[in-house]
Amino acid sequence: KAGYIGGKEEHMFELMDGFLKNDPVSLQKDILHHVEYTVARSRFSFDDFEAYQALSHSVRDRLIERWHDTQQHFKKKDPKRLYFLSLEFLMGRSLSNSVNNLGIQDQCAEALNQLGFEYEVLAEQEGDAALGNGGLARLSACQMDSLATLDYPAWGYGLRYQYGLFRQIILDGYQHEQPDYWLNFGNPWEIERVHVSYAVKFYGTVEEEVVNGEKCKVWIPGETVEAVAYDNPIPGYGTRNTINLRLWAAKPSDGYDIESYTTGDYINAIVNRQKAEIISNVLYPDDRSYQGKELRLKQQYFFVSASLQDIIRRFKDAHGNFDNFPEKVALQLNDTHPSISIAELMRVLLDEEKLGWKKAWDIVRQVFSFTTHTVQQEALEKVPVDLFESVLPRHLQIIYDINFAFMEELKAKIGPDYARLSRMSIVEEGAVKNIRVANLSIVCSHTVNGVSRAHSELLKTRVFRDFYELWPEKFQYKTNGVTQRRWIVVSNPSLCALISKWLGTESWIRNIDLLARLREFASNSDLQKEWQMVKKVNKLRLAEYIETMSGVKVSLDAMFDVQIKRIHEYKRQLLNILGVIHRYDSIKNMEKSERRKVVPRVCIIGGKAPPGYEIAKKVIKLCHVVAETINNDNDVGDLLKLVFIPDYNVSVAELVIPGSDLSQHISTAGHEASGTGSMKFLMNGCLLLATDDGSTNEIIEEIGAENMFIFGAKINEVPTLREKGSTVKAPLQFARVVRMVRDGYFGFKDYFKSLCDTVENGKDFYLVGADFASYLEAQAAADRAYVDKEKWSEMSILCTAGSGRFSSDRTIEDYAENTWGIQPCKCPS
Ligand code: 475
Numbered sequence: 001k002a003g004y005i006g007g008k009e010e011h012m013f014e015l016m017d018g019f020l021k022n023d024p025v026s027l028q029k030d031i032l033h034h035v036e037y038t039v040a041r042s043r044f045s046f047d048d049f050e051a052y053q054a055l056s057h058s059v060r061d062r063l064i065e066r067w068h069d070t071q072q073h074f075k076k077k078d079p080k081r082l083y084f085l086s087l088e089f090l091m092g093r094s095l096s097n098s099v100n101n102l103g104i105q106d107q108c109a110e111a112l113n114q115l116g117f118e119y120e121v122l123a124e125q126e127g128d129a130a131l132g133n134g135g136l137a138r139l140s141a142c143q144m145d146s147l148a149t150l151d152y153p154a155w156g157y158g159l160r161y162q163y164g165l166f167r168q169i170i171l172d173g174y175q176h177e178q179p180d181y182w183l184n185f186g187n188p189w190e191i192e193r194v195h196v197s198y199a200v201k202f203y204g205t206v207e208e209e210v211v212n213g214e215k216c217k218v219w220i221p222g223e224t225v226e227a228v229a230y231d232n233p234i235p236g237y238g239t240r241n242t243i244n245l246r247l248w249a250a251k252p253s254d255g256y257d258i259e260s261y262t263t264g265d266y267i268n269a270i271v272n273r274q275k276a277e278i279i280s281n282v283l284y285p286d287d288r289s290y291q292g293k294e295l296r297l298k299q300q301y302f303f304v305s306a307s308l309q310d311i312i313r314r315f316k317d318a319h320g321n322f323d324n325f326p327e328k329v330a331l332q333l334n335d336t337h338p339s340i341s342i343a344e345l346m347r348v349l350l351d352e353e354k355l356g357w358k359k360a361w362d363i364v365r366q367v368f369s370f371t372t373h374t375v376q377q378e379a380l381e382k383v384p385v386d387l388f389e390s391v392l393p394r395h396l397q398i399i400y401d402i403n404f405a406f407m408e409e410l411k412a413k414i415g416p417d418y419a420r421l422s423r424m425s426i427v428e429e430g431a432v433k434n435i436r437v438a439n440l441s442i443v444c445s446h447t448v449n450g451v452s453r454a455h456s457e458l459l460k461t462r463v464f465r466d467f468y469e470l471w472p473e474k475f476q477y478k479t480n481g482v483t484q485r486r487w488i489v490v491s492n493p494s495l496c497a498l499i500s501k502w503l504g505t506e507s508w509i510r511n512i513d514l515l516a517r518l519r520e521f522a523s524n525s526d527l528q529k530e531w532q533m534v535k536k537v538n539k540l541r542l543a544e545y546i547e548t549m550s551g552v553k554v555s556l557d558a559m560f561d562v563q564i565k566r567i568h569e570y571k572r573q574l575l576n577i578l579g580v581i582h583r584y585d586s587i588k589n590m591e592k593s594e595r596r597k598v599v600p601r602v603c604i605i606g607g608k609a610p611p612g613y614e615i616a617k618k619v620i621k622l623c624h625v626v627a628e629t630i631n632n633d634n635d636v637g638d639l640l641k642l643v644f645i646p647d648y649n650v651s652v653a654e655l656v657i658p659g660s661d662l663s664q665h666i667s668t669a670g671h672e673a674s675g676t677g678s679m680k681f682l683m684n685g686c687l688l689l690a691t692d693d694g695s696t697n698e699i700i701e702e703i704g705a706e707n708m709f710i711f712g713a714k715i716n717e718v719p720t721l722r723e724k725g726s727t728v729k730a731p732l733q734f735a736r737v738v739r740m741v742r743d744g745y746f747g748f749k750d751y752f753k754s755l756c757d758t759v760e761n762g763k764d765f766y767l768v769g770a771d772f773a774s775y776l777e778a779q780a781a782a783d784r785a786y787v788d789k790e791k792w793s794e795m796s797i798l799c800t801a802g803s804g805r806f807s808s809d810r811t812i813e814d815y816a817e818n819t820w821g822i823q824p825c826k827c828p829s
Pocket of ligand 1: 088133134135136137139286287288289373374451480672673674675676694
């Protein structure tokens, strides 16, 4: 009630009966109210989906109250704010996460029970918000949860795609893509802000004008599209703070194509107008690169321009001039995708605010920080100059000016080293001239972060070496983390309860360091037994899911061995499948008596291949044909099963991860920037079978190599192994399993030829053959460990106990302190 005392406001507050209450009866009233008046169904007759809608609206009401209070509090305190700019957010489901973070799960369950519904069943009604591809996008979602929980004054900005990441359908073992029109059933979690909208302009020409005797540039745009805000409240856990994820949708602008109206072609004019919406229609489904796509550039600029207009408006409401902009605003670039915001901020400060180059540049270079999520030089975004000039002519000029100044500064420092100057230039010369977006981001950001220690080393020594030598102080790293709220508390409630019981507190949900205290009990046989029970329950749930999805019955005694992530050559799902073939082949060739010693396995693979990535799609097909052979071989029975889980997404991960015993993170060393899947598995007590890539060596420091199965070439050995090319001897077993595929043992001989060619005949860029023997050894070590149930449980407990460093809370605190310079701003409860 604080803040509402006296006069009209107090009267209004009382009329509304204060804040919403969270006891079961109040919740029931709200749910029934929403059934009747929001969902417009009779309160005496509604189904699970309608109950889900009504519950969601009731939860959302509570989020809105907190959202208002938080924003008011931020406004009053006026702290430095962080704006997290990302083209992708993989939020997954919202209901269970919000209910958990609000701390009202028991009340909701009880309220629903009395109405004849089950909370868990309703939570399952929700579809995923899949506005992103993979790791980068899920990381953004985890980081939003930590920002809210840790009370940071932050907002996320992104695009509200109408079609999220495609749905994967498997027909006959082949991947097909279906559109994910996720808004079909409405989205109770967003709030449309019809009045928060900005004009975003494209194309046109730049002209010179003289204003007050000074020459200045004027951009005369050719097209205008309206950006409309949709707000998605992000509640913190154990705090009132609820921050905002503002996503922009493209709508026609009233200024759009006025010409056609006056010429009388009314219908065509409307049709043309509607085309504006294309900009936010669809998420690009490829997480490698999409060089030179006009729509992609327009998406990037669209969301960046709207976000900056919004940020600047908010800043100007509170401040008279731009002098303290850098003390009040931090702009985080999530990879290069939002980097046009650099040129856009410069343009606004120069052309609209008339600050002059020196002052504008001084501001710009203090506000941006850049995090890169890639390792490959080839994957770095480039935009052809011609395209840039057509879509954003004024921005191209600004980038040229920035580059000119940078080149002058660099020349003064390093002298006429033209090779290096040309490597570092923002403009790539050649048959096709390109803008190197990463170079622009590095030059204009105060900090360049990698996503793990090893990644950062690669950035410094290989990918951005020239820049590191010039500005070593700019380069930092923030090892990724994931939120324990979603990845333990929501997705594994039984483990959550067990941890709290043994630690005697739930505080670890906010203070992850406490998890380490589990180490004390790792060898306690009571805990081990309870730990095994929890795993069993989760395996049962997963086994039921597998049977529904693929018709394969699996044994709970088998080790559940899982690899779920996007399908890529570098992630080496092929190595996994060839390993499974080897296991199958070995079992087939064993005496019956030997078979008794075999540790039964269920090998589970899931993930989407980028639609245009032929080889990745062949890997999916291979998995299916191999599974077909193995799963129908009665001779092998429960000793080995292989299943592909279709349409992998966040909610599938929430089901699969808790039910896994072992998980694979087996990229060729030097290719995975960090990896975050491994951290979710760790938190859930799954052992890791991994290469020394990405964040693995930091995980080893916490868990101990003796509690993991590490194999394969090290980052520094990879270049030499590659140079050796065909002289690297792959083991005989490798030749044998590849030969089985080549010879058509599993059918589709011609189809798999090109796939086999990627790992043989001296090509094998990803070293599948070179790492094969050591992979099999690691797998054998996992088998041996699994036999000893106590030992395995102890290792499993140690995984969870050591996973605290990989909470996104830790990552965000590090960013807040060392990159963004922001402080918590806690809304009073
Ligand atoms: C890394 N996605 C992981 C994770 O830092 C890392 C690229 C272009 C366009 C759209 N999406 C992308 C990525 O680059 C990506 O997901 N990268 C991943 O970021 C978080 O843990 O190693 O591969």
